[in-house]
Amino acid sequence: MIIPAPAALGPGEELGPEGYRLEVRGGRARIDAEGDAGRFYAEQTLRALSLGGGTPPDVTIADRPRFAWRGAMLDVARHFFGVDDVCRVVDHLAAYKLNVLHLHLSDDQGWRLAIDRWPRLAEHGGRSAVGGDPGGFYTQDDYRRIVRYAAERNITVVPEIDTPGHTHAALCAYPELASGRRSEPYTGVEVGFSSLDAHADLTYRFLGDVLAEVAALTPGEFLHIGGDEAHSTSMEDYLAFMARVQPLVAVQGKRLVGWEEIASAPLRTGSVVQYWNTMSERGHDLARAAVAQGARLIMSPGDRVYLDMKYDASTPLGLDWAGHVEVRDSYDWDPATLVDAVGEDAILGVEATVWTETLRTLRDVEAMLFPRLCAVAEVAWTPQARRDWEDFRARVAAQAARWETAGVAYTRSPQIDWP
């Protein structure tokens, strides 16, 4: 469990690489774990038990996660968030035992990572953001700092360079990628209008360079190439693009991750597909197509874990294309029964997303994250049979003290009896 409650591994169940055993007696703690990750999580639990600096109660806990990928995505492209903000988000993920930070580094509205061989991406593409707000970008040293800070907390950074759509900022910085067509930075929130040229060699020289630099900066095994909503790329071009981009990831020794749409193309072994669109049956079909190809899935259903959705009609920020997402919606679902014929074994994990079309500051992001991130973290960590909404509701209420001490903006959802 994420927020401590008396739960235990059954007899004979192994701790595994991220599991731990924690015993507290008279304020003294004893930790057993197979590795650093398990030890780290035991410490996080101990910290949560000592909320407010008190002495932890006597407990015996043996626990380990259900899913290997427990993630959250932050969109730093629509609005930019600096290194300190990202590190604070990392702290939040660590407190709730998430282990993946997916950074959405490029989109139509901005490009956020300096690439030495293509400097105008960040110099030019870094300037814009939604609504004409200030842009920004990470130098390679900034990015390394984030990676290091995350690694110290058992969190792997998964960088996303969104392609072939969602590429207006790059096309604008380098008109030669758009057959010489010049354009102005885009500050709106429409999607699906831009595309890399699937038949131009330059496209792949560009992506080869970018992915090589991103891979060199990223110790984790995954590179996310987006692939979503390529509405102005024909299916024929999309397939041609996917066939040429996959080797560029493989040659870096990385595993490919992409949004569900990539499952319409033949995928290399070891690929990971991120299910997201709950507004049509197509998402289910693509998830099944992914599994049929042997890919594993990350479950990010829009109506459950898109934390940029409004909680209810009174939420001042956020979108609502997937409906309203209240805390219980984020909590009360089972990743392994969501899509017919996509069971436990096909699922690598669960990931919350925070898209930032309407979110401009860290406070905005925190208000969308909390308390829902705790719900998603528990979906990802705790076996279904040990999860219970009423029990969670009571435990998450107690987190308010932590958030208030740390000055974390959170949403006082009416579904929780806050203290």
Ligand code: NGO
């Ligand atoms: C969609 C879209 C994003 C939006 C987001 C807003 C995916 C994978 N593509 O999710 O561009 O920002 O919804 O909720």
